Amino acid sequence: MYIPTFDDVKAAHERIRSHVHRTPVLTSTFFNTMTGADLYFKCENFQKAGAFKVRGASNAVFGLCADKAKYGVASHSSGNHALSLSYAAGRRGIDVTVVMPRTAPDAKKDAVRGYGGMVLECEPSTAAREAMLKDVVDETGADFVHPYNDHRVIAGQGTCSLELNEEVGPLDAVVAPIGGGGMISGTCLTMSNISPHTKIYAAEPENADDVYRSLREGRIVEDDAPQTIADGLKVSMRPRTWHFVSNHVADVLLVSEDEIARAMYLVWQRMKIVIEPSSAVAMAAVIRNRDIFNGKRVGVIFTGGNVDLTKLPWMQGLGLEKSAGE
Amino acid sequence: MYIPTFDDVKAAHERIRSHVHRTPVLTSTFFNTMTGADLYFKCENFQKAGAFKVRGASNAVFGLCADKAKYGVASHSSGNHALSLSYAAGRRGIDVTVVMPRTAPDAKKDAVRGYGGMVLECEPSTAAREAMLKDVVDETGADFVHPYNDHRVIAGQGTCSLELNEEVGPLDAVVAPIGGGGMISGTCLTMSNISPHTKIYAAEPENADDVYRSLREGRIVEDDAPQTIADGLKVSMRPRTWHFVSNHVADVLLVSEDEIARAMYLVWQRMKIVIEPSSAVAMAAVIRNRDIFNGKRVGVIFTGGNVDLTKLPWMQGLGLEKSAGE
Structure with a gap:
């Protein structure tokens, strides 16, 4: 670690x-x-x-080497990390998928989509969001940018x-x-x-x-x-x-x-x-x-x-x- | 004029x-x-x-000579001039009375009182507020600071x-x-x-x-x-x-x-x-x-x-x- x-x-x-x-x-x-x-x-x-989450998200996205970046990034988030990762990925021009609890504010989901992010909705529990995220990463090869344990x-x-x-x-x-x-x-x-x-x-x-x-x-x-x-x-x-x-x-x-x-x-x-x-x-x-x-x-x-x-x-x-x- | x-x-x-x-x-x-x-x-x-009204109110209050200032100031206002005049008068340490329409937001009336202003409520019309203000000025000798025609x-x-x-x-x-x-x-x-x-x-x-x-x-x-x-x-x-x-x-x-x-x-x-x-x-x-x-x-x-x-x-x-x- x-x-x-x-x-x-x-x-x-x-x-x-x-x-x-x-x-x-x-x-x-x-x-x-x-x-x-x-x-x-x-x-x-x-x-x-x-x-503030755009600080960490931008550091992760702009620190990726080109070979990794081409598969995009993915994460789960209760809202602001999703927005921030989408913003940063959009500025770098790479794909981004975020798993969000279905109970997250609509304003945040809409804003993620506004930055060009793809939103996948899950049940509002830590277990549910982590399971769905694993599927996304397995499928796309995206770099997982954890909202905080990174x-x-x-x-x-x-x-x-x-x-x-x-x-x-x-x-x-x-x-x-x-x-x-x-x-x-x-x-x-x-x-x-x-x-x-x-x-x-x-x-x-x-x-x-x-x-x-x-x-x-x-x-x-x-x-x-x-x-x-x-x-x-x-x-x-x-x-x-x-x-x-x-x-x-x-x-x-x-x-x-x-x-x-x-x-x-x-x-x-x-x-x-x-x-x-x-x-x-x-x-x-x-x-x-x-x-x-x-x-x-x-x-x-x-x-x-x-x-x-x-x-x-x-x-x-x-x-x-x-x-x-x- | x-x-x-x-x-x-x-x-x-x-x-x-x-x-x-x-x-x-x-x-x-x-x-x-x-x-x-x-x-x-x-x-x-x-x-x-x-x-912004605190700009005009402060200019009026701090421009008063001491002989006038001792009778305080008064005005009518839909809200912000009342707040501002109370703030300025409070800083100079003189009395202030404001006539406010009874329909003005409670937050504004409370804030006027918070600055030490006295609030008199009137019906929500220009005619009503001007009539009540005239009474106040006649009674106290306060300097009338009109919210804009001054x-x-x-x-x-x-x-x-x-x-x-x-x-x-x-x-x-x-x-x-x-x-x-x-x-x-x-x-x-x-x-x-x-x-x-x-x-x-x-x-x-x-x-x-x-x-x-x-x-x-x-x-x-x-x-x-x-x-x-x-x-x-x-x-x-x-x-x-x-x-x-x-x-x-x-x-x-x-x-x-x-x-x-x-x-x-x-x-x-x-x-x-x-x-x-x-x-x-x-x-x-x-x-x-x-x-x-x-x-x-x-x-x-x-x-x-x-x-x-x-x-x-x-x-x-x-x-x-x-x-x-x-």
Whole structure:
């Protein structure tokens, strides 16, 4: 099992530079006052294809030699990796097939097709998506770009905190949401090399708390088909991401569905930007844990902005009660 | 009737500099491809108090001599001017009373109170709000800062296109929404001085087309209580804004309620930013009039981002049909 190094992150940064945005870092007087922290929001919701995943996907696609590239790429994804891989493959002009759970937002499926990707729908479980993907790879010879358990992908995601650190200087902590652990692994890889005192916190929905339980039990615990509005965070870790999580993550911070919805609502209302529920998980974790972050310089990674605008959490009554009077 | 000059705009820019944001100018590959134009979006949705109106309000509040300021300020407003005047008065530490239509979004009324403003509710008509305001001024001696028919306010709004021009250089056209005409008047004032060849287009809802009809008839035509989702654009011009509109505006571009909702949806979905319906009126006008803007460098003013997130136009079925397949 090859574990990527910081040299891989630097190489990824060069490789993907012309294909992805250097996203802005925003600040918010409102949230600084609310939490007592100096918060720096790395806005991957403004990233190409609407999420950070385009970093890892582009690193994998543009790193392929021509002989491999001609068979195309394939993957399974709850949404943003599918979009990102399709975007990157489209820019390189190679085929791409993605296996998506049938319950994924239509907006994401349509966007994959819009980038020229082929969508195959499967049942919404990790087992189902992996089985169907294996069939695709066997049939086409496509290169499988796993959404997170892939050294090229982890190195690509590591470019995000590299930029954040360049932009705002030393941070006491970085908070990012965790699903399979690609972004957190890349963040651990980069920060442990360039800013080893910075603590990395993984933010996770209570309803999909496999990483929280994994750290307590000292082994990968898997959920199959958990229910959370943070649809990007339903997957479980794999060995490469567990390596980084188990060695570098300071703690896992859990948040409820109501807290996720409320944090998302507040970010939209106060910062005037569209973030998806997974991104709001990181914001919710900072709001819930004022005691940890008060007085600290904290990077918060807003991982993406791909939302079905007709199905917002507060339309389902989530998160609104506690936000009255804000 | 004092008509402000470009010197007033420059003085306003100095006066308000430390109280307002120099907002970013964004671009969008998606909308450039869609319209064939090079679009530069001046993002006043990221402005203090969530809208451009804080420019004019701050210019008026901070320009008051101490003897006047001690009686406070007052105004009537459909929302954003109320917020902005409250913000500015709060920063100067003086009293502020605003008359708001009872139908204005709760989010705006709450935010006014949050800035320390006193809200008085009236019936949703221009006549009703003006009558109640007169009572307030008679009683308190407050300085009446009209939301647009005020030379200090128009000069303040003119600082927006001053920044836009500094940022992106010569533009062929600027498109901004029009309600009472404060932003358009400030834009005309500034651009006619620093870039006289730039054409100024006012974008207006078909359902509140008083400016369109005014230009055709050569006199101010008033609507009372028009119905449009662009709640900031329901008011009518007054002599100072009519002066600029009648002398400088190239044309008024009308858009339907569905077009406003669809443009708003697309901006949220593609640019990942929250803009209010009034801002979307400008975007809708550019989309509808590709023939005018194709091949041109066009500034588009996103005037604000104060939206009740629980009452979005597409929840009422507006604008969604035509956006299928985007």
